[in-house]
Amino acid sequence: MSQSKGKFVIKPPKPRNHMDERAALVIWDLLSTAIGEIHNKNASSLSFEELYRNAYNLVLHKHGDLLYAGVRESVQAHLDEVGEIIATATDDRLLHDLSQQWGDHQVTMQMVRDILMYMDRTYVSFNKKMPVYEMGLVVFRDTVARHDKVKGRLQSLLLQNIADERASRLIDRDLMKTSLSMLSGLGVDGVAVYEEDFENEFLATTRAFYRAESQEFIARNTCPAYMKKAEDRLGEEAARSINYLAAGTEPKLKHIVETELIRNHAKVLVEMENSGCTSMFRDDKIEDLRRMYDLFSRVPVTLDDLRRSMCEYVKATGKALVTDQESAKDPVAFVQGLLSLRGKYDSIVNDAFRGEKRSQKRLKEAFEDFINTDSRCASYLATYIDDLLKSGLRGMAEDQAEAMLEKVIVIFRYLQDKDVFENFYKTHLSKRLLGGRSVSDEMEKNMIVKLKNECGYQFTSKLEGMFTDMKISKDVMEEYRKTGRHTNHGMELVVEMLTTGYWPAQSGPKCRLPKQVLRCCEDFEEFYLKKHTGRKVTWHTSQGNADLKSTFGKNRHDLNVSTQQMCILLLFNSADTLSYADIQEATQIGDPELKRHLISLCTPKFRILRKASKVKGKGISGPGDTFSFNADFTSKLKRVRIPLVSIKDSASGPAASASLPPAVEEDRRHLTEAAVVRIMKARKSLRHNDLVAEVTRQLSSRFVPSPTVIKSRIESLIDREYLERDRNDRRAYNYLA
Incomplete structure (x- = not known):
């Protein structure tokens, strides 16, 4: 590069001209x-x-x-x-x-x-x-x-417009929205113009307005009318918040209106005479109850008043049903009343109370309260299920029958005395199985499954064992028939083999069987014991029945009778007239049962025997009464079933049935002692109150033992040296291995 060329130089910018x-x-x-x-x-x-x-x-x-x-x-x-x-x-x-x-x-x-x-x-x-x-x-x-x-007039005009709108007069909402938006927009530099110039006074006047209006309206109107008014007002204020109020005002306004219209009057509304909750529950006013629930839901604390009212009313209604002497006489009608009551309030909770869980819990508490005031409820429920499974479910579709059994299970859940229910259910089940009176085996087994799901395997193990016995009995009879010995001695014998531990205690009256029947029984017993060595066969004649081919003059009928009635009627093959004493000596049936069976054979509708007695009517005076075979008996039916009359006794009234069956009391003693021993074996040492609480918890699935009963069983275990009192603390127990 030529040296003559100059160097590249960056010159500084020219200074900017300054503006004066x-x-x-x-x-x-x-x-x-x-x-x-x-x-x-x-x-x-x-x-x-x-x-x-x-x-x-x-x-x-x-x-x-x-x-x-x-x-x-x-x-x-x-x-x-x-x-x-x-x-x-x-x-x-x-x-x-x-x-x-x-x-x-x-x-x-x-x-x-x-x-x-x-x-x-x-x-x-x-x-x-x-x-x-x-x-x-x-x-x-x-x-x-x-x-x-401007400031004061502006506030007054805004508030007056709102007052006019609450009085159902038309206002310019667009103008209101612009004015209030202006106040909101002027809130700069940390100054809350909207709040200071409008909102604070607006909320105060709103509180005063609704406090006065609600007090005046509730004093002059019914509960449903007040709730409709409150619902309308809440809707108006919600619309006002949307139309022209600031977003921050909405929750404050809502709180004030809900407090003045709902919270401050909730208890008065619930308890209002002739139009409050009691009236709504009684008259099935679902829509009014739904409106009340929806309003109270805005202030959740007020729902307690509504739930409490429902609980108290259900308790009162239920206790009236339990103490009603007419319904108490008919277990089926009593349980139907329970189911109707449960269905009604279940509908109220689901429809009016939106299926709320806490309302469902209070309803459950109410039913548990009055149902468990009387142990008859457990026995009546078992009787009602017996009626269903014998005839009530006949003709129903499968889903309808399932729904009916599910309703019964709901009532069963409320029972604390589930062991009482089990005792009666087992008795009814045995009669259905032995008498062949069930609607269907499927329904029976379905019910057992439902009970097992509720209470566990131990609760239904004996019930399932009864079904097992029926199946085994069927197989045994098939084998016996194959031998050809079941028709010996001129009659056909059908036997049901029952395991002692599964079936209710058979304490029915004994009777002396006729010789030909006794030979059939001995023949079957010989056959059975050869196949099952080491077993013992006991005959329970009170549970049996017989079909007799009978001739009345020219008429022939097949009579279906109990075993005792069979024994009585067979005596008239050798004599046309017998005294009461002769019949008793021959059959060895006790007085109450013999009179019952004889009266059943002498009723006007089924007069197989004619009675000669000093006592007029159905009664039997004593050994001097005589009975003759009625050769003139006739019936439109070829097969005639002779029902047993019921024994009317003061001991069978409602008061007596309210006490626990002896078998249940005995089971409770054993279960309580077993629970105490089981707990003490695991804990080794425990204080009295803790032991009582744990025993109650473990047994609550079957029954709720009283502290007194638990204490008596603890004392019994101490006497038998299963437990001992702690030497340093007399309120504590030690387990003795």
């Missing part, structure tokens, strides 16, 4: 005039690009203070004039004019902000000034909205 004060004022005059034109709505003739450049140059040449102060003065001067105009407006024009000026001011300040955008980004930010738009809002707030002659 006079030039700055000239530019500001141009901007001030433009802002005035904007205020006068003549912005269309302005060049915003030129205005922006002028403002930019002022800030760039360090004249930001001049520009910022000048803009504030211009806005202030304009709004001073606006403030005076608004202050002189009449009340019917105030909201309209203020809203219009507010809209104009927003548009003006947006244009000014666009011109001064550079100042906002640099000068305002660096000097920690308020942005131009927010500054314009503050000036509007202090000069116009809070003008001495």
Whole structure:
């Protein structure tokens, strides 16, 4: 490269020309005039690009203070004039004019902000000034909205409009929305204009309004009318919040209205005479109950009053049903009443109370309370299921029968005395199985499955064993028939083999069997014991029945009778007339049962025997009464079943049936002792109260033992040296291995 060429040199930039004060004022005059034109709505003739450049140059040449102060003065001067105009407006024009000026001011300040955008980004930010738009809002707030002659009138007009709307008069909602939006928008610089100038007073007047209105309305109207009014008012306030109130007001307003309309009157509404909850429950007013639940759900604490009312009413209704002497006489009608009551309130909880879990729990508590006041409920439920499985389910579709059994199980869940139920259910089941009276085996087994699901395998093990015995008996009889010996001695013998531990204790009356029947029994016993050595066969004649081919003159009938009736009737093959004493000597049947069976054979409808007695009517006076075979008996039926009359005895009344069966009491003693030993064996040492609590917990699935019963069983175990009292603490026990 030639040395003659010069070197490349970077020269510093030329110094920028500084804008002096006079030039700055000239530019500001141009901007001030433009802002005035904007205020006068003549912005269309302005060049915003030129205005922006002028403002930019002022800030760039360090004249930001001049520009910022000048803009504030211009806005202030304009709004001073606006403030005076608004202050002189009449009340019917105030909201309209203020809203219009507010809209104009927003548009003006947006244009000014666009011109001064550079100042906002640099000068305002660096000097920690308020942005131009927010500054314009503050000036509007202090000069116009809070003008001495505007602020109070504005608040009064807003509140009056709301009062008019609550009185069902039409108002301009758009004007309300604009006015309240203005107050919300003026909340800059940490000042809560909306809250201070409107919301606080609005909430206070709202509270006073609804407090007065609710007290006056509830004093003059029914509970359903009040709830409808409250529902309408809540809807109105919700719409008001949506239409023109600020979003932050909605939860505050909702709380006040719900407190004044619902919470403060919940208890009065529930207990209101002739129209409160009691009336609604009694008259099945589901819609009113649903409305009450929905209203109370807004204030959850008030739902306790509604649930309590339902619980108390169900308890009272249930106790009336339990103590009703008429329903107590008929177990089926009693349980049907329970099911009807349960269905009604289950519907109320599901439909009116929206299936709420806590309401379902209170309903369960109510039923448990009155059902367990009387142990008859357990026996009556077993009787009702017996009726269903004998005839009640006949003709029903499978799903209908399933639904019916499920309803029964719901009542069963409420029982604490499940062992009492088991005792009666087992007795009824044995009669159904032995008498062949069940609707179907499937339904029987379905019921057993449901009970097992509720209480476990141990609860149903004996019941399932009864079904097993019936199947085994069927197989044994098949084998016996194959031998051909079942028709020996001129009769056919059918035997059911029952395992002693599964079936109810067979304590029925014994009787002496006729010789030909006795030979059949001995023949079968010989056959059975050859196949099953080491077993013992006991005959329970009270559980059997027989079919007798009988001739009455020219008429022939097959009589279905009990084993005792068979023994009595067979005596008349050798004599036409027998005395009471002769029959008793021949059959060895005790007095009460013999009289019962003889009366059954002498009833007008089934007069197989004729009675000659000193006692008129059905009664039997004693050994001197005689009985003759009625050869004139006739019936339209070929096969005639002779039912046994029931024994009317004071001991069979409701009061007696309320006590526990002896077998249940005995089982409870054993179960309580077993639980005590099981717990003490695991714990080795335990205090009395803790032991009682644990025993109660373990046995609660079958029954709830009283502390007194538990204490007596503990004393018995101490006497038998299973336990001992702790030497240092007499309230504690030790387990003896």
